[in-house]
Amino acid sequence: MKLQFHPLIPQRWPDLEELFGERGACGGCWCMWWRLARSEWTRQKGSANKAAFRKIVQAGPSPGLLAYADGRPIGWCALGPRADYPVLERSRSLQPIDAQPVWSVTCFFVARPFRRKGVSGRLLEAAVGYARLRGARIVEGYPVEPRQSIMPDAFAWTGTAAAFRGAGFTEVARRSPSRPIMRDWCAREDLNLHPLARTRT
Numbered sequence: 001m002k003l004q005f006h007p008l009i010p011q012r013w014p015d016l017e018e019l020f021g022e023r024g025a026c027g028g029c030w031c032m033w034w035r036l037a038r039s040e041w042t043r044q045k046g047s048a049n050k051a052a053f054r055k056i057v058q059a060g061p062s063p064g065l066l067a068y069a070d071g072r073p074i075g076w077c078a079l080g081p082r083a084d085y086p087v088l089e090r091s092r093s094l095q096p097i098d099a100q101p102v103w104s105v106t107c108f109f110v111a112r113p114f115r116r117k118g119v120s121g122r123l124l125e126a127a128v129g130y131a132r133l134r135g136a137r138i139v140e141g142y143p144v145e146p147r148q149s150i151m152p153d154a155f156a157w158t159g160t161a162a163a164f165r166g167a168g169f170t171e172v173a174r175r176s177p178s179r180p181i182m183r184d185w186c187a188r189e190d191l192n193l194h195p196l197a198r199t200r201t
């Protein structure tokens with residue numbers, strides 16, 4: 001499957017709306033889960049979360065990447081400096097493992113017809129390339145390690161450990177049985193591994 005990857009900039013906001021649909025990807029989230037206190041996230045589920053995320057997109061820089069197939073948006077990956085996601089700091093299992101600055105990949109959303117086809121892994125490779133262009137040295141993710149071979153899509157929104165391993169990430173910590181912390185160091189010489197490495201953003 002041939003995919004293209006583009007940062008979410010204001011001009012591409014309608015593509016995100018098309019991909020996320022009325023539910024804002026899941027339960028009115030609009031990719032605000034890691035950015036807000038739980039009470040605030042719950043209070044503004046739906047249209048208020050959508051408005052808040054649109055302000056982030058308009059202010060820039062891009063908070064993530066869209067994947068396209070045949071010109072249509074079919075996938076999303078949120079990423080940015082870890083400081084952009086204050087909820088990470090309140091999670092016991094996802095506390096920083098050292099003082100090194102990292103970029104965090106926090107969530108995915110893939111259109112139903114394209115799930116379980118490797119789109120998340122391709123998005124991860126693109127994310128590493130994009131983060132590298134923006135000066136990142138380490139990209140970090142917080143996937144789940146499912147206990148059964150097939151996990152409901154609703155529980156895989158942070159990605160699966162298998163997808164991260166397939167994209168070249170290495171487990172560096174695990175403070176809970178099902179939630180490893182995984183990293184990719186952005187020092188690969190082969191830029192062909194990263195679809196965005198030669199794309200002007």
